[in-house]
Amino acid sequence: MSTPITGHHHILPLxxxxxxxxALLVFTVITVIIAQFQFGEFNLIIAMIIAAIKATLVALxxxxxxxxxxxxxxxxxxxxxxxxxxxxxxxFDTLRRGDIYEEVAHPLQDARIYHQAPAAPADTSHTPAxxxxxxx
Amino acid sequence: MSAFLAGGIFALLIRLELISxxxxxxxxxxxxxxxxxxxxxxxxxxxxxxxxxxxxxxVMPLMIGAKDVAFPRLNLASWYxxxxxxxxxxxxxxxxxxxxxxxxxxxxxxxxxxxxIPMTFGVFVMGFSSIFTGINFVVTIHKLRxxxxxxxxxxxxxxGIYATALIQILxxxxxxxxxxxxxxxxxxxxxxxxxxxxxxxxxxxxxxxFYSHPAxxxxxxxxxxxxxELIAAFSHRHIFGYKFIGFSSLGIAxxxxxxxxxxxxxxxxxxxxSVIFSFITFFVGVPSGIKIFNWIATMYKGSxxxxxxxxxxxxxxxxxxxxxxxxxxLGALSIDVHLHDTYFVVAxxxxxxxxxxxxxxxxxxxxxxxxxxxxxxxxxxxxxxxVLVFIGFNVTFFIxxxxxxQGMPRRYYTYLPQFESMHGFSSIGTLIMAVGYFLIGGYLxxxxxxxxxxxxxxxxxxxxxWEIPSPPPHGNFEGTPQLRHGPYDYDKVVADNAVPEYMxxxxx
Amino acid sequence: xSHTAEPTTHLAHHFSDTQQQADTAKLGTWVFLLTExxxxxxxxxxxxxYRSWNPEIFHNAHKFLNxxxxxxxxxxxxxxxxxxxxxxxxxxxxxxxxxxxFLVATFLLAxxxxxxxxxxxxxxxxxxxxxxxxxxxxxxxxxxxxIFFSAYFMMTGLHGFHVLGGMxxxxxLIIKTARGGFSPAYYTPIEMTGxxxxxxxxxxxxxxxxxxxxx
Numbered sequence: 122m123s124t125p126i127t128g129h130h131h132i133l134p135l136x137x138x139x140x141x142x143x144a145l146l147v148f149t150v151i152t153v154i155i156a157q158f159q160f161g162e163f164n165l166i167i168a169m170i171i172a173a174i175k176a177t178l179v180a181l182x183x184x185x186x187x188x189x190x191x192x193x194x195x196x197x198x199x200x201x202x203x204x205x206x207x208x209x210x211x212x213f214d215t216l217r218r219g220d221i222y223e224e225v226a227h228p229l230q231d232a233r234i235y236h237q238a239p240a241a242p243a244d245t246s247h248t249p250a251x252x253x254x255x256x257x
Numbered sequence: 258m259s260a261f262l263a264g265g266i267f268a269l270l271i272r273l274e275l276i277s278x279x280x281x282x283x284x285x286x287x288x289x290x291x292x293x294x295x296x297x298x299x300x301x302x303x304x305x306x307x308x309x310x311x312x313x314x315x316v317m318p319l320m321i322g323a324k325d326v327a328f329p330r331l332n333l334a335s336w337y338x339x340x341x342x343x344x345x346x347x348x349x350x351x352x353x354x355x356x357x358x359x360x361x362x363x364x365x366x367x368x369x370x371x372x373x374i375p376m377t378f379g380v381f382v383m384g385f386s387s388i389f390t391g392i393n394f395v396v397t398i399h400k401l402r403x404x405x406x407x408x409x410x411x412x413x414x415x416x417g418i419y420a421t422a423l424i425q426i427l428x429x430x431x432x433x434x435x436x437x438x439x440x441x442x443x444x445x446x447x448x449x450x451x452x453x454x455x456x457x458x459x460x461x462x463x464x465x466x467f468y469s470h471p472a473x474x475x476x477x478x479x480x481x482x483x484x485x486e487l488i489a490a491f492s493h494r495h496i497f498g499y500k501f502i503g504f505s506s507l508g509i510a511x512x513x514x515x516x517x518x519x520x521x522x523x524x525x526x527x528x529x530x531s532v533i534f535s536f537i538t539f540f541v542g543v544p545s546g547i548k549i550f551n552w553i554a555t556m557y558k559g560s561x562x563x564x565x566x567x568x569x570x571x572x573x574x575x576x577x578x579x580x581x582x583x584x585x586x587l588g589a590l591s592i593d594v595h596l597h598d599t600y601f602v603v604a605x606x607x608x609x610x611x612x613x614x615x616x617x618x619x620x621x622x623x624x625x626x627x628x629x630x631x632x633x634x635x636x637x638x639x640x641x642x643x644v645l646v647f648i649g650f651n652v653t654f655f656i657x658x659x660x661x662x663q664g665m666p667r668r669y670y671t672y673l674p675q676f677e678s679m680h681g682f683s684s685i686g687t688l689i690m691a692v693g694y695f696l697i698g699g700y701l702x703x704x705x706x707x708x709x710x711x712x713x714x715x716x717x718x719x720x721x722x723w724e725i726p727s728p729p730p731h732g733n734f735e736g737t738p739q740l741r742h743g744p745y746d747y748d749k750v751v752a753d754n755a756v757p758e759y760m761x762x763x764x765x
Numbered sequence: 766x767s768h769t770a771e772p773t774t775h776l777a778h779h780f781s782d783t784q785q786q787a788d789t790a791k792l793g794t795w796v797f798l799l800t801e802x803x804x805x806x807x808x809x810x811x812x813x814x815y816r817s818w819n820p821e822i823f824h825n826a827h828k829f830l831n832x833x834x835x836x837x838x839x840x841x842x843x844x845x846x847x848x849x850x851x852x853x854x855x856x857x858x859x860x861x862x863x864x865x866x867f868l869v870a871t872f873l874l875a876x877x878x879x880x881x882x883x884x885x886x887x888x889x890x891x892x893x894x895x896x897x898x899x900x901x902x903x904x905x906x907x908x909x910x911x912i913f914f915s916a917y918f919m920m921t922g923l924h925g926f927h928v929l930g931g932m933x934x935x936x937x938l939i940i941k942t943a944r945g946g947f948s949p950a951y952y953t954p955i956e957m958t959g960x961x962x963x964x965x966x967x968x969x970x971x972x973x974x975x976x977x978x979x980x
Contacts, residue, residue, distance in 0.1 A: 132857045142847040149839050149973075153832065156978035168974035175970045183850045184963045190788070192399070193795045200799035203427050204806035206514060208813055210530065211463045214518070215814045217527035224528070325779035327789050392796045400789040401779065430800045434807030438919075447897030447915045449811070454897060455909030460814065464807060 131188045141182045148175050260302035260343075267295035272653070272684040288670030289356035290371070296359030301380050302343060304614055305472060308479035309390050309425075310335075312621050313418045315629065317394065319722035319729065320412045322403025322738035327396040335389035338382060345379030348372075358668060360465060363450035363458040367442050374440055381436040384429045387475075391425030394418055403721075405740035412720045412744040413489075413502050417482020420506035424471045424478070424513065432468035435461070459524050466517035474513040476610060477577075478506055480617030481548055484570050487620050488552045489745045490718040491567035492559025496745045498551040505544035512541045522593045531590055538588035545581050549574065564716075565639035569620030572647045576612025580605055583658065598668075601661025607654045619643075619697065626701060627715050631727040632708030638700045645693030652686030712754040720744045724757050775951065787953050794957040798964050801927075805968055808920050812975060815912050826905045826913035827979040829894060831885065835977035838881050839969065845874035846966040849959045856942070856952040864955070865942050871962070872935045875928055882925055889914070917976055924972060927965050934958045 152171040181187040186194045270291050353372040398419045448454025450461045489496040518534030583605040587593050656679050665676050714723040742750045780786040816823045852867035893901030896918050900911035
């Protein structure tokens with residue numbers, strides 16, 4: 122049967138596959154070598170950038186996203202965007218939990234709220250006034 | 258529907274217990290089991306699957322002129338997987354039950370001695386059922402529309418099902434990993450959620466609600482999708498603002514992913530995230546509001562027929578508006594600090610889930626029942642049942658808003674004496690609702706066997722499912738369906754209760 | 766509609782032509798991959814949070830991972846992606862025997878991956894570098910060093926589970942190809958398994974630096 126001609130059956134030349142595989146291997150070597158150096162925080166960023174480049178190569182060429190209908194790329198990138206929302210919004214919480222200690226250490230300075238004794242002596246339905254000093 | 262019955266029985270048991278502060282039937286542990294099972298069964302076994310599975314599968318392909326869904330065997334697998342998951346859930350009920358609340362919060366869920374693992378595994382399995390359905394519907398709607406059926410010629414029911422399917426595929430996997438982590442934690446003591454081992458119990462809540470908030474939109478969007486059909490058909494009018502309604506479904510789906518932390522305002526999460534989630538929560542109401550306004554505008558100057566499906570749709574408009582507004586109230590951070598875990602929250606979500614989804618579901622049931630079985634039900638009984646449920650529902654739940662603002666906590670089997678009369682009133686409402694529901698079951702089942710023949714289009718509606726015989730033949734359509742008018746062209750076309758001419762033409 | 770006499774086009778009744786059927790399968794597969802991204806994504810979120818809370822633990826513990834084995838596994842999976850892509854290409858050109866050889870090569874590389882993983886896991890089990898309450902190793906400085914290993918086992922474990930699944934699919938493909946079940950007009954299952962396999966490779970591309978190369 123002769124080679125099909127519809128767009129869906131787009132056949133990449135062999136050299137493209139080998140070039141991409143070679144690039145992936147080269148980037149793997151690079152990332153291992155760079156990890157031997159101490160760049161502090163940047164180690165993670167650099168490693169992730171290299172991983173992202175490798176992932177893009179796999180997605181574009183091995184998974185044919187470059188040559189296929191755009192919808193598949195939209196699906197893939199969409200999934201990554203929602204994942205990013207999940208991680209980022211959760212980290213708004215996990216990275217900033219400590220903020221509360223800052224706030225407790227420096228309460229509002231409105232003296233009338235914190236230092237005035239209860240006005241009605243027989244008023245037992247209110248909770249007692251909080252301690253007058255800042256913090257616990 | 259059997260899940261609805263099971264969940265409903267648990268609901269009756271809850272209200273039975275709450276008639277008086279003293280122990281009626283259950284002690285504290287027993288009551289914990291009852292409300293947990295009511296919640297878990299209703300949400301995972303009824304609300305999430307029901308409208309997509311029952312109506313999505315039946316009606317959606319018809320509406321887009323498809324002969325089947327994209328992956329029929331995946332569809333069947335979805336059903337079997339659901340049954341398997343339900344099997345595990347049943348096993349859990351009979352081997353110790355669960356008492357954690359349907360939310361399975363750690364650390365209680367990792368340490369309680371009840372059957373958490375079978376139940377969460379059952380839910381995990383049922384999640385796959387939901388994912389399969391989501392994949393199937395997304396692909397079906399993209400690829401299997403009849404020639405000429407562009408995106409903006411589809412009925413709005415399909416838009417709603419599409420948005421629902423998007424949420425199903427994006428959110429449910431995270432539920433999967435959440436429950437898997439919970440099971441691993443219980444089984445192997447890994448310490449992910451255990452502070453003594455460096456873990457964080459609030460992290461469970463983030464993981465859980467990342468799914469469960471979009472899940473509530475999985476529950477309501479199909480209901481809204483049905484309402485679009487009912488309002489247009491029974492006002493005999495072109496739907497007002499078609500594109501707005503269609504896009505608002507997508508808007509709800511998208512924004513729904515950004516607000517999950519509003520369930521966690523008092524959990525100990527950072528103030529920054531609480532503020533962000535509260536702010537975004539206010540935007541979630543906008544697309545829902547757009548829908549309500551457009552539906553009402555559709556009814557304006559329409560030729561309204563108050564048949565049973567329309568009664569349910571009108572009930573939906575009232576109840577969902579109340580439920581939606583109270584959701585925004587709860588989204589306000591400062592207010593939620595006081596109302597969290599009170600009956601106000603219980604009332605809010607019952608207004609949207611029962612007043613919203615269940616009423617829409619019954620509207621759809623009454624609308625498509627003649628298409629499914631080819632027979633009509635008794636209209637008078639249907640109207641009586643709708644009114645009974647409406648009254649019973651409001652008697653049950655409206656007073657719970659008031660109880661909540663006065664401080665009645667949720668998930669408590671006993672309470673202060675000041676709440677006794679309100680609880681009693683609420684429980685009476687449940688009985689009225691129950692009568693209504695059983696009546697519906699009665700006349701609908703009777704109609705299957707003894708109802709008057711319905712014909713293909715008893716409502717004279719214009720979406721494609723009404724152009725084929727009732728019940729539909731195998732393969733749905735003869736040949737390739739033609740799109741001859743829009744789904745809401747009531748100003749241009751008058752339908753009658755017969756299969757259209759072109760459907761009788763020889764196979765093309 | 767295609768009038769080819771090929772018995773292997775399998776045009777189902779609800780599709781109007783084979784192109785629509787093939788495109789539908791592709792969209793379905795990509796949507797499925799989306800769910801896999803979100804599934805693994807949950808664990809990546811877990812990793813991000815616990816690493817941000819315990820950077821020293823992650824740094825100290827990772828030294829006990831063998832970078833050589835990890836890098837080898839990375840290379841193994843990259844090459845297996847190549848062989849998988851070449852298997853598809855061979856069937857596009859109608860070369861049945863080459864298709865089978867490339868599929869077998871992919872399978873063997875996957876097996877290599879799992880064997881290396883087996884050695885890594887057994888070494889850790891031997892040393893007591895296990896998740897959670899099972900952790901008994903003494904050589905990592907800091908509180909709660911087991912967190913790193915919890916993340917390691919869960920993420921590489923779920924990944925390995927998916928590798929095994931892929932191996933099962935590839936086996937089925939080998940058998941079906943040998944029986945003449947595919948042709949240039951119909952090779953959809955090979956292509957879809959390929960997409961799945963490339964995702965498995967993709968995930969490892971991220972797992973490798975996150976566990977083995979913490980600077």
